[in-house]
Amino acid sequence: MSIFVFPWGNALALSMLIALIALMLWFYLYTIKPTTKFINGLPYLPSPSLLFGNLGQLGNDHPTNLQELSLKYRMPVFQCLFGNQRIIFVNSYSAAMDWFVKNQTCLIDRPLLYTFHKLVSTSQGLTIGTSPWNDTCKKRRLNVQRYMTTPAIQERASLYDVESYSLLRDLYQDTSNGESAYPYIYTQRLALNFTTMLCYATRFDNIRTKLLKEILEIVKTISSFRSTNKNLQDYVPIMRLLPENPRSRLAVECSRIRDEWLRKLTQQALNHRDDRVSIVGDFAKSDGNGRLDLDDIKCICVGLVSGGFETLGSTGALIFAQLATEKGEEWQERVYSDCIKHYGSVEEAWKQVVLEQKSEFAVSFIRELLRMYAVIPLIPARKTAKAFQWNGATIPEGTTVILNAQAANHDREHFGDTVDEFVPERFLYESSVNHSPYHFTFGAGSRACTAVNLSIRILYVILARSCMLFKIKRDASRPPVNDYIGYAADRSAQTYWPKEFGISLTPRDPATMERCFRISQEACAEQLSYSYENDDVADT
Ligand code: HEM
Incomplete structure (x- = not known):
């Protein structure tokens, strides 16, 4: 009834x-219901599902699948749905120029993400790279530029010196017994030290320091919260209501641990304000009357440390992955002879590469390395700050746009048939590709990476100094993977790092190596003494 x-x-x-x-x-x-309206006149990915949108079509490797779909449907730019979020993907070189360079003022904003902005970044505030465009972000970005100008880079030449010396010293020591080493951990330490020296005047000399390991782990986990395919809760809101969301718990825990070590490093920099140069020290000496307050400084520093260390660490390791190929032996000789030609002798080259990028071949090699491996293949999302027209479609204010740098860097129409090969001479001669922007690995336009020149300089120093002193050999039992898709250890991460491989370093001439090492030890005695391990205030 x-x-x-x-x-x-x-x-x-x-x-x-x-x-x-x-x-x-x-x-x-x-x-x-999609958060923003369908954009008339702009191509779209077909068949979104009700709950997940087009996410199901993108599998584990978003950049490559987006790249393939863009080629399959002949749509360099398309809109699609990630859960209920409408996102536009830009996948070719010329479209990237149109959107991110020509219309850069329209794309100056960044959207807020649920996991990263609501869970991870609550306590330290937003970094430059994750902040929407507002007066605070503008002020912080302008201040960071002060540390990235050519004179500022020259002034901090000792940082390039001390870190490249320590990298090669330890790689050599750890492989001199006939063993091979995976260079990534060494280049990660270089990148982390580089940024912690800049911000806090502190570095890690011992690669096995506990705090170093902890930081490397935490920063990697935190950046994974910005990946497009590890955070379903960012796009499918219902996931946020699940009682035991392990990703959210991990986010909160990581942010607590990070705050703790940032507090230690900031304190250490404050304690050393009178005897060491650092961004935190600069602020402290100005007695808080400068244009930035302590919150600004903390945010700037956490942004520089997290923005710099993964990208630079990965790209640095990829230098060795290329030098350890069969052709790599030839390239090592070419860097060596080009440096001798320009600098005169090994010792002179060792001293001068931190000040001048005279070897055109080494510069072209680094550019090609950056083009080949966009270590952040999907550039962190932008949001349109105002509407603009593209190919007859009106892109409204408030739309999320992501540049697929992997796809744009591997655009056959722009780079020709060798697009998927590593060609270190590509940017050496007059050619249709030898102009800025050479590639999109640093993003582009109004929110591009602030540290482009500084990063290229340190990569140049690593390459030149390695080839001046050593012959780099691969471990045949664990060779590097060099193709631009297969090289990445985890294709679902936001920032890629290379799969494990082994190399060893054999000195070209042991006596010259010793002399060059001594030159850096003496020149950088002060910086070497800034080691976290030596500092008794480390755990206060
Ligand atoms: C090989 C090295 C590096 C690569 C590939 C890289 C890549 C990137 C990318 C893709 C972006 C986003 C750009 C965009 O939205 O268009 C970015 C932003 C940024 N990077 Fe880098 N980066 C590198 C090194 C560094 C270093 C060493 C630092 C600091 C010392 C740094 C600091 C920043 C900052 C502060 C931003 C935020 C810019 C903004 O949103 O206004 N980066 N980087």
């Missing part, structure tokens, strides 16, 4: 029906 025959039953059924409709409406509005 049906309940509908009783008057009270009718009321109950009606309430239940209303509740059900309200629930469905809420469900639709909260988790299914």
Whole structure:
């Protein structure tokens, strides 16, 4: 018998029906209805599912699948749905120029992400790279530029010196017993030290320091919260309501640990404000009357450390992955002879490469390395700050746009048939590709990486100094993977790092190596003494 025959039953059924409709409406509005409208006139990815949008078509490797779909449907730019979020992907060199260079003022903003911005970044505030465009972000970005100018880079030449020396010293020591080493951990330390020296005047001399390991782990985990395919809760809101979301718990825990070591490093820099040069020290000496307050400085520093260390660490290791190929032996000789030609002798080259990038071949090699491996293949999302027209479509304000740098860097129409090969001479001669932007690995336009020149300089120093002193050999039992897709250890990460491989370093001439090492030891005695391990205030 049906309940509908009783008057009270009718009321109950009606309430239940209303509740059900309200629930469905809420469900639709909260988790299914796209956050922004379909953009007329802009191509789109077909067949989105109700709950996940087009995410199901992108598998584990978003950049490569987006690149393939763009080629398959002949759409360099398309809109698609990630859960209920509409996102535009830009996948070719010329479209990247149109969107991110020509229309850069329209793309100056960044969207907020649920996991990264609501869970991870609550305590330290937003870094430059993750902040929407506002007066605070503008002020911080302008201040960071002060440390990235050509004179500022020259002034901090000792940083390139001390870190490249320590890298080669340890790689040599750890492989001189006939063993091979995976250079990534060494280049990670170089990158981390580089940024912690800049910000806090502290470095890690011992590659096995516990805090160093902890930092490397935490920063990697934190950056994974910005990856497009590890954070379903960013795009499918219903996931946020699940009671035990392990990703969210991990996010909160990581941010707590990070705050703790940042507090230690900041304290250490404050303690050394009078005897060491650092961004935190600069601020402290100005007695807080400068244009930045302590919150600004903390945010700038955490942004520089996290922005710099993974990208630079990965690209640095990829130098060795290329030098350890068969052709790499020839390239080592070429860097060596080009440096001798320009600098005169090994010792002179060792001293001068931190000040001048005279070897055109080494510069072209680094550019090609950056083009080949976009270590952040999907550039962190931008948001349109104002509407603009593209190919007849109006792109409204508030739209999320992501540049697929991997696809743009491997655009056959722009780079020709050798696009997927590593050609270190590519940017050496007059050619249709030898102009800025050479590639999109640093992003482009108004929110491009602030540290392009500084990064190229340190990569140049690593390459030149390695080839001046050593012959780099691969471990045949664990050779590097060099293709631009297969090289990445985890294709679902936001920043890629190379799969494990082994190299060893054999000195070209042991006596010259010793002399060059001594030159750096003496020139950088002070910086070497800034080691975290030596500092008794480390754990205060
Ligand atoms: C090989 C090395 C590096 C690569 C490939 C790289 C790549 C990138 C990319 C792709 C972006 C986003 C750009 C965009 O949205 O268009 C970025 C932003 C940024 N990077 Fe780098 N980066 C590197 C090194 C560094 C270093 C060493 C530092 C600091 C010392 C740094 C600091 C920053 C900052 C502060 C931003 C935020 C810019 C903004 O949003 O306004 N980067 N980087």
